[in-house]
Amino acid sequence: MPLSDCLTLARQVQLHERTAREVADEALDKAAGLNDEWRAFITITPELARRQAEQVDKRLAAGERLPLAGVPFGVKDLFDVVGVPTTAGSRMFAERKPGADATVVQRLTAAGAVPIGKLNLHECAFGFTGENEAYGNCKNPWDPERIAGGSSSGSAVAVVLGICPFTIGSDTGGSIRHPAALCGLTGLKPTYGRVSRAGGIPLSWTMDHVGPMARTAAEAAAVLQVIAGRDEADETSSERPVPDYAQALRSPLRGLKLGVPQNWFLDAVDPDVGAAVEKAIDELVRLGATRVKVTLPHMEEVVGAHRAVLFAEASAYYQPFLKVEERDNPKGRRFADDIRPLLEAGLFLPAVDYINAQRLRKQVRAAWGEVFSKIDCLATPTSPIVATRFGQQTAKLKDQDKPLVRAFLDMTLPFNYSGHPALSMPCGQSSAKLPIGLQLVGRPFDEGTILRAAHQYQLATDWHSRRPTRHAS
Amino acid sequence: MLQSTPDAVEQPIKAETLAAMSGQLLGGEPRDAKDFAAVAMLLTGLEQDMSAFHRVELGETEPAVVYSPTPAPRVPRAE
Numbered sequence: 001m002p003l004s005d006c007l008t009l010a011r012q013v014q015l016h017e018r019t020a021r022e023v024a025d026e027a028l029d030k031a032a033g034l035n036d037e038w039r040a041f042i043t044i045t046p047e048l049a050r051r052q053a054e055q056v057d058k059r060l061a062a063g064e065r066l067p068l069a070g071v072p073f074g075v076k077d078l079f080d081v082v083g084v085p086t087t088a089g090s091r092m093f094a095e096r097k098p099g100a101d102a103t104v105v106q107r108l109t110a111a112g113a114v115p116i117g118k119l120n121l122h123e124c125a126f127g128f129t130g131e132n133e134a135y136g137n138c139k140n141p142w143d144p145e146r147i148a149g150g151s152s153s154g155s156a157v158a159v160v161l162g163i164c165p166f167t168i169g170s171d172t173g174g175s176i177r178h179p180a181a182l183c184g185l186t187g188l189k190p191t192y193g194r195v196s197r198a199g200g201i202p203l204s205w206t207m208d209h210v211g212p213m214a215r216t217a218a219e220a221a222a223v224l225q226v227i228a229g230r231d232e233a234d235e236t237s238s239e240r241p242v243p244d245y246a247q248a249l250r251s252p253l254r255g256l257k258l259g260v261p262q263n264w265f266l267d268a269v270d271p272d273v274g275a276a277v278e279k280a281i282d283e284l285v286r287l288g289a290t291r292v293k294v295t296l297p298h299m300e301e302v303v304g305a306h307r308a309v310l311f312a313e314a315s316a317y318y319q320p321f322l323k324v325e326e327r328d329n330p331k332g333r334r335f336a337d338d339i340r341p342l343l344e345a346g347l348f349l350p351a352v353d354y355i356n357a358q359r360l361r362k363q364v365r366a367a368w369g370e371v372f373s374k375i376d377c378l379a380t381p382t383s384p385i386v387a388t389r390f391g392q393q394t395a396k397l398k399d400q401d402k403p404l405v406r407a408f409l410d411m412t413l414p415f416n417y418s419g420h421p422a423l424s425m426p427c428g429q430s431s432a433k434l435p436i437g438l439q440l441v442g443r444p445f446d447e448g449t450i451l452r453a454a455h456q457y458q459l460a461t462d463w464h465s466r467r468p469t470r471h472a473s
Numbered sequence: 474m475l476q477s478t479p480d481a482v483e484q485p486i487k488a489e490t491l492a493a494m495s496g497q498l499l500g501g502e503p504r505d506a507k508d509f510a511a512v513a514m515l516l517t518g519l520e521q522d523m524s525a526f527h528r529v530e531l532g533e534t535e536p537a538v539v540y541s542p543t544p545a546p547r548v549p550r551a552e
Contacts, residue, residue, distance in 0.1 A: 298529075300525040300526075301525045301526045301528075301529045302526075303522055303523075303525070303526070304522055304523035304524065304525055304526025304527065305523075305526045307519050307522050307523055307526075308523060308526065311519065319498070319499075322499050323499055323500040323501075326499045326500050326501045327500060327501060337511075338511075340511075341511040341512040341515050342515065344499075344509075344512050345512050345515050345516055345519065347494075347498045347499075348486075348491055348494065348498075348512070348516060349516075349519075353523070353526075353527075355536060356526075356529075356531060357526070358536035358537050359531045359534045359535065359536050359537070360526065360529055360531060360534075361536070361537035362534055362535065362536065362537040363531070363534055365537065403518075406522075
């Protein structure tokens with residue numbers, strides 16, 4: 001049986017109806033029992049979890065109020081937890097033991113949450129399937145023959161399996177939203193600068209984002225409340241005050257201007273996805289939103305610019321590790337054979353491409369700023385297709401075979417490049433009973449609006465509460 | 474692999490070219506061309522994905538302030 005949602009659990013622990021230690025033991029049992037089959041975790045941390053849970057119980061006994069009291073969580077194994085290896089899903093970092101917690105982990109534990117382990121991911125967060133040669137393939141609980149999505153694959157699977165109510169992921173091209181969509185969860189990529197990335201292994205410094213994954217927008221909002229805000233350890237983090245997201249959730253949608261794109265996002269989508277997204281937009285309109293047709297310019301150029309930034313920054317970070325491997329082990333087995341070329345490719349891209357991508361970024365922000373001045377948020381599919389089978393390379397869309405990297409990420413990566421906040425929430429199922437995601441994109445630093453729209457939608461529908469048959473109870 | 478189908482690119486990137494640069498970029502001796510076959514294929518696919526980006530007119534646009542998702546204050550251009 002899945003653990004309760006994070007808000008209920010926190011209330012129960014705060015009111016001493018259950019102890020944090022009992023909740024942690026239950027989560028640890030589940031994690032241990034399910035991990036061989038699903039590979040959600042790279043490392044499970046029972047001693048750390050029990051120690052933290054006992055601390056939480058003591059703090060509560062001393063009269064503290066903790067917003068996430070005793071709520072177990074997992075963190076993508078890209079973020080540091082003191083004394084536990086941060087592998088980034090790679091053999092290269094298997095021995096890397098950090099001396100301090102990542103800021104996001106510090107803030108969650110300070111709020112009473114209990115870390116139960118480090119979650120599996122696509123190696124180096126550089127991929128979208130969740131396949132991992134070193135630590136095992138993360139399977140989709142809705143169909144174990146299919147990918148969970150990535151790169152935050154374990155972050156999605158641990159929540160779907162009911163091991164913990166929320167997890168932390170990272171998103172550089174869609175790595176929170178994509179697995180959230182494929183696994184039927186709510187996943188939030190906040191605005192660039194809203195959540196500190198300190199203590200995380202980077203992939204692309206100017207496009208990496210950190211955010212929560214959970215069943216509901218209300219839970220994602222509660223986690224964001226704790227992790228958002230300025231951090232001196234991350235110079236990119238914003239000094240803007242953090243609003244009260246729980247308060248923001250309560251407002252009805254009357255008057256909300258909902259942008260519906262007329263280009264790019266609905267050009268080629270699976271019919272099941274197109275129908276579910278259209279129905280979700282209708283539901284948001286029924287709840288009070290006003291549909292506004294919009295066109296986002298520069299989309300194809302943005303895909304290329306995202307590639308230029310991603311590959312250049314990834315190679316800049318990984319070049320020293322590639323050199324170490326070249327020196328110690330020229331045959332290169334610490335990075336997987338399908339990852340090493342990705343890390344090397346940026347070494348051969350012209351510097352002018354990188355600079356021009358940053359120049360285009362300015363034009364894109366200005367042009368999209370015009371669009372967002374007419375709307376409160378934008379609604380799109382998160383992905384034009386549902387979860388694919390392991391090994392599948394292309395998807396047929398509009399009678400054309402499209403490479404999966406284009407199919408899966410073309411709708412999410414533009415908002416890593418622009419920095420806009422975006423979330424994915426479940427909005428339907430395909431004829432094969434696989435989850436479909438709706439992406440909501442907001443104005444910079446206006447996470448409250450997209451969380452509100454998602455929350456109001458989830459009050460009126462039940463897609464977020466559906467579970468795979470094997471794990472339903 | 475993060476790549477598109479490279480069929481439409483007329484001038485594929487040569488693994489030999491990359492191998493010749495590899496010693497400088499990765500340290501040690503230059504590697505064999507066969508070690509860069511996957512990178513060459515990837516770069517050829519990237520070229521295709523970046524073709525619209527390469528055609529974009531940027532005029533006198535300066536680079537974005539990287540660490541800000543909102544527009545930076547305008548700095549007056551020198552006359």
